[in-house]
Amino acid sequence: MLTALRRSLASRSWLVDLPLIALAWWAAFWLRFNLGLPHPYFEHAVQTTPIALLCMTLGLALARVPRQSWRYVSLSDLRQLAGGVALGAVLTTAVVMGLRIEGFPRSVFLISAPLVLVLLAGARAAWRTLVEQAHTRAQAQPGAAPPQPLLIVGTLEEADQALRTLKGVAGWRVAGVVSPRAQELGRTLQGVHVVGAPDELARIAAAHHVGTVLLASAPGAPLRREIMLRWAGAGLNLLTLPTADELLRPGAAPAPREVRLEDLLGRAPVQLDDAGLSALLRGQTVLVTGAGGSIGAELCRQVARFGPARLVCVDVSEYATYALEQDLRRSHPTLPAAYYTASVREPDRLRALMRAHRPGVVLHAAAYKHVPLMEAHNEIEALRTNVLGTLHAARAAGEAGAARFVLVSTDKAVNPTSVMGASKRLAEQVAQAVALEHPGTQVVSVRFGNVLGSSGSVVPLFRAQIEQGGPVTVTHPEIVRYFMTIPEAAQLVLQAGLMGRSGQIFVLDMGEPVKIADLARLLIRLSGKAEQDVPIAFTGLRPGEKLYEELLADDETTEPTPHPKLRVAKVPGAAADAAVVIAAWIDSLGAAPDAGAVREGLRRRVPEYRPLAEDS
Template identity: 65%
Template sequence: MRLPRNTLVLLVADLALVLVAGWAAFWLRFNFDIPPEFDRLALLASPWSVLAYGVGLSMARVYRQVWSYIGLPELRQLATGIMLGGLLTSALILMQRIPSFPRSVLLLQPLIALVLLGAARAGWRTFVERRTLGHGGRRLLIMGSLQDAADALRALKGSAQWQPVGIVSPIAGEAGRSLQNIRVLGHTSDIAHIAESEEAAAALVASPAGSEERREALMNGAGSRLALLTMPRPDEWLKTESAGPRRIELEDLLGRTPVQLDVAGLGDMLSGQTVLVTGAGGSIGSELCRQAARFGVGRLVCVDVSEYAIYQLEQEMRQTHPQMQGLYYTANVRELDRLRAIAMKHKPAVVLHAAAYKHVPLMEELNEIEALRTNVIGTLHAARVAGECGARRFVMISTDKAVNPTNVMGSSKRLAELMVQGVAAEHAGTQYVSVRFGNVLGSSGSVVPLFTKQIARGGPVTVTHPEIVRYFMTIPEAAQLVLQAGLMGRSGQIFVLDMGEPVKIVELARMLIRLSGKTEQEIPISYSGLRPGEKLYEELLADDETTEPTPHPKLRVAKTSGQLPDIEAVRAWIGDAGAWPSSEELRAWLRTQVPEYSPR
């Protein structure tokens, strides 16, 4: 097999250094004055050592390395190759029984060879790094402890875009120390002053996700007007061509820790199976489609009432998962026959029901009957169709607003949960579960896109009340936990997701203003008052009195009681209510079905 030109050059260079090491070993053995009779022995041993070290280095696959990125793993690999070369050389020389051959040379040569070959690689990497830095890059501060900064600096090696100029540590005792010739310039609270003195253009936050140090660094950095960066999450490495730093996003600021998934169990549930997703074009529905595709579904059946949303999903899936069989339907879950025809054609093993109306103020006035038709009747249709087509699992996406609801949207979702439990009794072969969670960052209709638009317009950012708080979760985290609940759940259970600590909406607004590089003086915050049906606090019922733990740390099962509704009576009432039932009559009926519903 013909060696590539670069590999051949490196092999020749290494073997030349091996020859030098062999002669140096003789010189050291005889105190730099080799007797004439031993010159012949050195010449005799040279070709054998070249052959042996060539074989040893090749066996250790040293020539697959890239010298510009040499590190400890590569040096260990090099040491293995040299050791093999030294052993082969010793074996070849000793087998020839050369008289008076100094055996100490056989020990000295590999040691000297390791120094010379290692130095050559280290020198080349140093040259490449200095040449890269010489071209210049944007001046970058690293925010994190020395341990965190070490990982970040390794990731930045060879980057021509960024030039690290200092470390800003949350540990006061690390000030003045250095790492790879980059000094710790001070504490994270002094980031604004340090950035100005170092003329830094950006700061890379290296503290681990979910840590208090990371949150503190982000808040300090957000007030400094620096561009804040972080390294991509593992799931993002697969989506981007470059694994370099990216801009900080709001979900980084909230510090959600990654979800632990039963990958093997989810693989068994989804891999090679047909999965049907309703509301597939929405924020949660589309992420459920991505996660299902990630687990290797055999066929993904996507249903959404919006033509544009299902078109966008189709384009994305064709690009990211070209081998997957995707089927994209425009259909309304309120139309039973259409939904049944789709399900019967494809016989899904898993049905993920995300189709719903979820905007509280819109559903509270003028559109109450629409909330009932989609959230209650649509859920009933999806659940029954899942049982009729023989699906093994049905998962409904619910909401924290279903707990002690004060609005039509929340009470409609609570009634939908009850309908799912009722249908579960009709179809023993299908496992029916519901999953409750709070607000999802970046989902349609959420406050984050609204605040972002208001900041882009120059403000003000409108918050309904200074004390209003909400639970937040990222879209991928929510979708992953939905799948995990679907895997773990027993029929009729309602799962509650651990949403972490609640966040004040006004603090969320301040975070977004800071991340935009503005101040509250430039982008003011105004208060508009609570909207119809809106609570100051949402409830998840995630305490020990009202929920039971599960093997997964972020999932609990809600303890529910009470009589299930008469499914046919509910269906008949909503069907007979007409296009414009009176608001009072509708709310009075809802209270009979959901006793905990308390309109405001």
Template identity: 60%
Template sequence: MRSRPLILPALDLLLVAWAWLLAFWFRFNLDIPEEFLDLLLATIYWPVGAYGVGLAAFRVHRQIWRYTSVTDLNRLAFAISSAALFTAAAILMMRYPSFPRSVLLLHPLLVALLLGAARAGWRTWNDRGNQAAADGKPLVVIGSIADVAATLGTLRASRQWALVGIVSPDPLETGRSLQGLPVLSRLQDLGDAMRKTMATTAVVAAAPGSAARREALMRASDLGVSLLTLPRPDEWLHAQGSTEPRKVELEDLLGRLPVQLDVAGLADLFSGQTVLVTGAGGSIGSELCRQIARFGVGRLVCVDVSEFAIYQLEQELRAAHPQMQGLYYTANVREAARLGAIAQRHRPAVVFHAAAYKHVPLMEDLNEIEALRTNVLGTMNVARMAGECGASRFVQVSTDKAVNPTNVMGASKRLAELVVQGVAREFAATQYVSVRFGNVLGSSGSVVPLFTNQIARGGPVTVTHPDIVRYFMTIPEAAQLVLQAGLMGQSGQIFVLDMGEPVKIVELARMLIRLSGKTEQDVPITYSGLRPGEKLFEELLANDETTEPTPHPKLRVAKTNGQQAVEMAALVHWIAEAGPAPSGTELRAWLRAQVPEYVAR
């Protein structure tokens, strides 16, 4: 089969020779005199040789005909132009007697026609073959012509579907066509288009997070239409390059632009180094471990209080990164001696602290002291451990609930930020930063798993208030921005992530209901009222804070006016003296003294 790549270049040269013959033929009105026939044969090696060199110089032979694009045709045009000039120069310099110069003009036109037609014909044949090879399932594409054009090649390469038309959110595009695929209707008339084509499935080509995607979901659910989308680029890596359409997920509807990472900087930070992650078995911690493993970390020390969570993480990372040295500890961040022993043994260069209690209602009643012991003392223990073992960087995962907190969990995380800034003053050699962000889609304790379970049971889906809004981002995006902040941060800084636009929780519930193939008539939504300490909306900055930009478009630095110092010894003493079950009133009063912006609700 080694000779197969030579077939197409040979065919090109054969067409070049055929065009030379046709140029003479047309020049003499389809009847070439005998003396000019001899001249044709005597000169044919010039165009064949010149075009052979020109096509090779522009690497036209490397093109795959079935995927010929406008770029390929442009390259072909440059090759033909240069070869035509060389052929004309050679023929004229050789001074062949009575050579018809019009042939030199006709020939490149005929070559362009023949070579372009060969490629277009081959692609058309293959596209028809792909459609014929599909199993007959008609598929409608939803999106503007510009969106569909970017994905049409991928969709047509699928062996499972046959494309039958486009439904566009732009009514002005109705009646037009794209590469032979008609725009059947506007999005509001999706039902008519589905009935006309007898399709039961549609694929959304509109941009992630666009209004067209959300409207398509709502209409498809009402019509009983199965809605698909193409995999995101990050999924191609995990799916061995699969580009087959898949079911629409919540991330597709709330989609955000991919995070731009300083890959070279992160590789320098992690490659061959020891990195320690607390809360490694949690939603954010485990994703941090996955991302860090990608950058060639020398040794990854994973710490979590949950035996099951750390076991699951061990199994996953061993399978995905068998060459990486992973060490998996069951340990509690509240035990400073245990943390110190782990750190002194492995000497991590970078520490990520993701261990925390984060469920607002649970920490608001009955468990207030647990929030202080883990979120505050645990943070202090890990931060000091990082400094004592000589780590170059420490990154704490914080939350938007730490801003003007109205609950114990948020106030404990704000106090943890102050503790990190206090420890930073003790260990000048270590860069300490905190990173705030909002809710993470699919993380443990978030509303998405709760709503999913309620929908599976047939409802109702409980929303606390019709106007409550939250910021959301995906777990990989959150983890990547934590890594980026750790790379670029200066000691004592608090980073604020660009969380995009807030999302109404009731709209989130409606989208999840539609994604399950049901409607609000099947699964009703009820309102339970705000829980203790819960806000209608979350903030990313306190009233006395402003931000400064950073080189990364999704990261800003919070600037706090009159930064409050924390008395570490007094803090440790009070929590120890409070005992296992302190008065909630007393605890909140002490917490307000440490975090003045905390206002209990």
């Protein structure tokens, strides 16, 4: 407290504040006596000015007002200033009244305090105005590019934050605000007019000669999604402000950026419990299977942020392992890490790795996930990798004494219609069974939807098709999917691993599903092309593919967790011998099993599995 007070008293802002406080004190006398100051009261003013200066200085210092930055003074700073002035006024009144000065005009106390507040607040506002004007003039120097006009789309609250951000970014001039609220039309915000509604965006942009639009709505807001789907590629350059996660990255700037595909998602991104995850991962050995894949690599990047004692990366692909190693060496040069080209289908190798490193946390992302590819000719591969691979990894983790094992599952495991989905549901059952075998290891599963931009997903395929001039192939005009970004998927896995109890299956509140056709149209527009240039062709549903995905089976319910975006699926627990029985069945299938026999076995072990061929 004393240190803070000394710093406040040492502030150079007193060079301005003290004369203004004295001026306010004398002005209060002049106003009290109608701009005249009779002789006895002149002596009162002279006698009490040092007291007023001292008491007001002390009040402002106790409120830490002198430590404010005048250049960035805000309403919060002005409220703090008002508190300091009120405290100083009380001290001044107490001291002067305690002196019992005969005939002292008490109304001076009531007049001086507002005057001090007005003068000090005015000085700060004037300084900020001068600084902003100097900044504007610097941008407009000869040879500098003129600022580009843009429209801000959002409510007044959203636009206010965007305007504050843009003040620190050169090169932009806000021509108007486009608000979805009819009652805000015609109002002004920081000198900028609300000029219309989003439905009139094209007309408004043309009238103001603007080609750039800044989406001020928060991630997940319906307005952002509506504007992207309607106006992307319609002659308007759509921008948005970076998210908090983006601003935390090295070298990030608050400047507007172009909208990206992940901005289409209909919900706010997952938020991490950083403190809890730091306690879980810092100083621990963390092993990630499937580390070279899209989700596995992001898991490694996320884990690296929390300072593990060692990160062990396991993937069957030599190139993917090499690429991950190079990436992590660049971004985390001091990270202790080990990289292995090993397969989860080899239990002895996994046991050896686990014994060598004794991981505290195991994140199991290794899997085959391409639905049509696993539906024909590769059914046994899906079972051996997705089911037996999970069994081997979970058992090896339990035998090595790992505290937590997290299985990366999928929404396709709910009421599966494909071999891949059924194999992931079996993997969940195997994980639950291993949880019973190794009670010292918390074994949990995490289901989420499709991941934007992951290997094998529609986005890389669509982009390649667009580059070739089309057509962009969509299986059905009404097909919808839940989507998340790669960082979201990885964060969800970590968050569930932190909170989960053994045997639990977590699901994410995925928001609204996205039509794949809308996704294709948006990608076409974001590439700078029109649908006339790159047509969309509908090819029909592929083997094992549904029109829509579910996050929970019909007979399942969920219960909340401390995390607002995570819920626990209440599913039947697996039998204690489930892992043994399932593994024996898969081994009995042999190297080239009959496809019908595989599906029949899946139906017996996954009752909710219904191949689409049977429904047609």
